[in-house]
Amino acid sequence: MSILARKNKVLLKELIKTDFKLRYQGSVLGYLWAILRPLLMFAILYIVFAKVLKFGGDIPHYPVYLLTGIVLWSFFTECTGQGIHAIEQRGDLLRKLNFPKYIVVVSATATAVINLLINLCVVVIFALLNGATPSWSWLLVIPSIIELYALTLGVSLLLGAINIKFKDIGSIWDVLMQAMFYAVPIIYPISMVASASPFIAKIILLNPISQAIQDIRHNLITSEAITGWGYIGIWWSLLSILLVILTVAIGAAYFRKRAPYLAEEV
Amino acid sequence: MASDNDIAIKVSGLHKSFRLPTERAWGLKQAIFNRLRGVKGYKEQKVLRGLDFEIKKGEFVGIVGRNGSGKSTLLKILAGIYRPEKGSVTVNGSLVPFIELGVGFNPELTGRENIYMNGALLGFSNKEVDEMYDEIVDFAELREFMDQKLKNYSSGMQVRLAFSIAIRADSDILLLDEVLAVGDEAFQRKCFAYFAKLKKAKKTVILVTHSMASVQQFCNRAIMIDSGKIIAEGNTRKVSQKYRDLNMEEDDPGRVTMKKGRGDSKYLSIKANAKVNTKKVTLDFQMEPKEKIEDPAMVVVVYREDGTPVYRWASDEKLDGELDLSQKNELHIELDNFFPDGDFSVTAAFASRDRSTDYGVFNDVMSFRVDPRNSYPQDVLWKIPEKFDLK
Numbered sequence: 001m002s003i004l005a006r007k008n009k010v011l012l013k014e015l016i017k018t019d020f021k022l023r024y025q026g027s028v029l030g031y032l033w034a035i036l037r038p039l040l041m042f043a044i045l046y047i048v049f050a051k052v053l054k055f056g057g058d059i060p061h062y063p064v065y066l067l068t069g070i071v072l073w074s075f076f077t078e079c080t081g082q083g084i085h086a087i088e089q090r091g092d093l094l095r096k097l098n099f100p101k102y103i104v105v106v107s108a109t110a111t112a113v114i115n116l117l118i119n120l121c122v123v124v125i126f127a128l129l130n131g132a133t134p135s136w137s138w139l140l141v142i143p144s145i146i147e148l149y150a151l152t153l154g155v156s157l158l159l160g161a162i163n164i165k166f167k168d169i170g171s172i173w174d175v176l177m178q179a180m181f182y183a184v185p186i187i188y189p190i191s192m193v194a195s196a197s198p199f200i201a202k203i204i205l206l207n208p209i210s211q212a213i214q215d216i217r218h219n220l221i222t223s224e225a226i227t228g229w230g231y232i233g234i235w236w237s238l239l240s241i242l243l244v245i246l247t248v249a250i251g252a253a254y255f256r257k258r259a260p261y262l263a264e265e266v
Numbered sequence: 267m268a269s270d271n272d273i274a275i276k277v278s279g280l281h282k283s284f285r286l287p288t289e290r291a292w293g294l295k296q297a298i299f300n301r302l303r304g305v306k307g308y309k310e311q312k313v314l315r316g317l318d319f320e321i322k323k324g325e326f327v328g329i330v331g332r333n334g335s336g337k338s339t340l341l342k343i344l345a346g347i348y349r350p351e352k353g354s355v356t357v358n359g360s361l362v363p364f365i366e367l368g369v370g371f372n373p374e375l376t377g378r379e380n381i382y383m384n385g386a387l388l389g390f391s392n393k394e395v396d397e398m399y400d401e402i403v404d405f406a407e408l409r410e411f412m413d414q415k416l417k418n419y420s421s422g423m424q425v426r427l428a429f430s431i432a433i434r435a436d437s438d439i440l441l442l443d444e445v446l447a448v449g450d451e452a453f454q455r456k457c458f459a460y461f462a463k464l465k466k467a468k469k470t471v472i473l474v475t476h477s478m479a480s481v482q483q484f485c486n487r488a489i490m491i492d493s494g495k496i497i498a499e500g501n502t503r504k505v506s507q508k509y510r511d512l513n514m515e516e517d518d519p520g521r522v523t524m525k526k527g528r529g530d531s532k533y534l535s536i537k538a539n540a541k542v543n544t545k546k547v548t549l550d551f552q553m554e555p556k557e558k559i560e561d562p563a564m565v566v567v568v569y570r571e572d573g574t575p576v577y578r579w580a581s582d583e584k585l586d587g588e589l590d591l592s593q594k595n596e597l598h599i600e601l602d603n604f605f606p607d608g609d610f611s612v613t614a615a616f617a618s619r620d621r622s623t624d625y626g627v628f629n630d631v632m633s634f635r636v637d638p639r640n641s642y643p644q645d646v647l648w649k650i651p652e653k654f655d656l657k
Binding site for chain 1: 295342347365379
């Protein structure tokens with residue numbers, strides 16, 4: 001399996017191109033939806049939580065803070081959602097050609113990555129409008145995004161391969177994501193939880209997704225945002241990074257083991 | 267013993283079975299129940315039971331067998347899509363499979379985009395596709411449709427496009443699965459020309475097909491598979507005969523028994539005779555119906571040794587009236603002898619006019635030889651002056 005083989009690269013590129021094109025084809029606003037969707041979601045949540053329920057009053061730049069959370073969370077759900085079903089959806093291709101199967105998963109997640117990059121530009125514009133000052137710390141967002149994407153890919157490879165055998169996985173994951181939405185500090189500020197129960201806040205921050213989101217908020221918007229390494233300590237946050245590495249390793253290993261049989265099972 | 271360098275594909279002791287789920291629900295719940303009840307939840311179906319063969323470089327090999335005999339599974343294993351269960355497959359050189367034309371075609375994309383997508387699947391970079399783009403489009407005769415979505419193409423246009431890309435595939439070994447089965451007359455002719463080209467270029471080709479005619483036309487050798495085992499191998503003529511014998515056991519109306527110059531299907535029997543002199547080649551057919559034959563059409567094709575069809579006569583194209591096979595009939599075709607030296611074989615086929623019902627395909631119902639003493643000194647074959655009458 002050579003990831004860099006020219007043939008595989010061409011195929012990957014072509015699959016990503018088609019996926020992206022097809023996603024927004026036939027809609028009037030086209031690619032604009034990639035930005036509009038999280039923005040509209042943001043508008044709803046902002047009205048409900050910030051205006052009606054008065055969340056995040058003490059957080060500087062709370063709207064941007066909220067938007068960042070939504071953008072990253074949408075990325076995670078979109079990416080895993082596409083990734084898990086990728087093998088199933090490209091079954092036709094797998095049954096007729098022999099090529100490295102991971103290409104299908106990677107290409108399916110790529111559209112979400114492109115959307116994320118576009119959305120991050122929107123976040124940055126919002127941050128600037130909101131009075132955040134550009135700094136070198138913004139670059140620290142990159143490792144957090146890589147961490148988040150690695151986790152996504154690990155999950156997609158693992159669950160995508162299992163999903164071929166047990167179609168329930170896709171549905172279970174959807175429900176799990178609904179629950180996870182509330183277990184990750186997206187709409188509520190983690191500081192609110194911390195003031196009520198530091199223990200629960202620590203548990204929440206053990207989650208690599210929470211950590212990535214908080215790190216990005218910290219580096220991009222306000223240094224007041226609570227981060228994993230700041231709140232639960234370096235060692236505990238390393239544990240969650242280890243969790244990401246473990247997920248990727250297990251996902252890749254399992255996928256690799258199943259790959260030769262995917263064509264006949266899909 | 268051939269040296270290893272001459273071998274393109276070597277298969278030894280190949281076994282494959284599939285697990286077919288026995289319960290309809292194929293999910294987590296069922297898996298847990300089955301585990302608890304100690305039921306396997308699937309049935310093991312053996313598809314290939316120990317195949318051994320070698321294919322030398324430059325050979326054109328036909329793999330034949332009835333539906334469900336395991337030939338498509340074999341092709342997929344050779345293509346690396348399925349994994350052998352037991353045994354080994356060694357492939358020497360680059361290989362491109364055509365399990366289907368137009369793999370990865372997406373109806374929502376334009377013709378142009380589909381060319382690039384399909385090209386990528388065949389291993390071409392965008393730049394390489396750029397270079398051959400014009401030739402592909404011209405060959406498919408679809409230039410003005412390239413910016414339209416594929417879903418607006420007719421199925422014939424789609425096949426043409428797919429085929430035009432497919433023939434660009436440049437690999438040492440080609441695996442073809444029933445590609446012949448689709449498309450109209452003109453398309454089939456293009457297909458045949460492509461096969462002839464492959465054969466001439468000494469490509470290693472494996473053709474999986476039902477069509478004995480194409481096996482006899484193109485292949486140097488044939489392998490026949492039944493119930494996952496090789497039951498005949500070698501000379502195409504011998505294997506075709508065996509295939510016919512095997513199929514005759516079943517009561518399939520389209521199937522045919524044949525001796526040289528005569529043949530029988532469930533619907534009719536035919537006698538054929540050819541005469542050759544320096545001026546004329548005459549082909550005579552006598553058809554006698556056994557059962558009521560509705561709305562029939564008759565096609566006669568003359569093939570050159572290498573499988574190129576050189577002459578074709580079809581009742582629904584050449585006759586003004588309808589062909590009536592309710593009684594004894596004689597067809598007399600008289601061709602000016604423009605034929606070069608060589609052996610020619612004649613196939614007569616009967617089907618309903620919409621080609622939905624087979625009344626009998628008489629492959630190689632007769633053959634004739636044109637030798638230097640009576641041949642026409644020229645290699646032009648397509649416009650043969652003809653005269654015919656049907657009584």
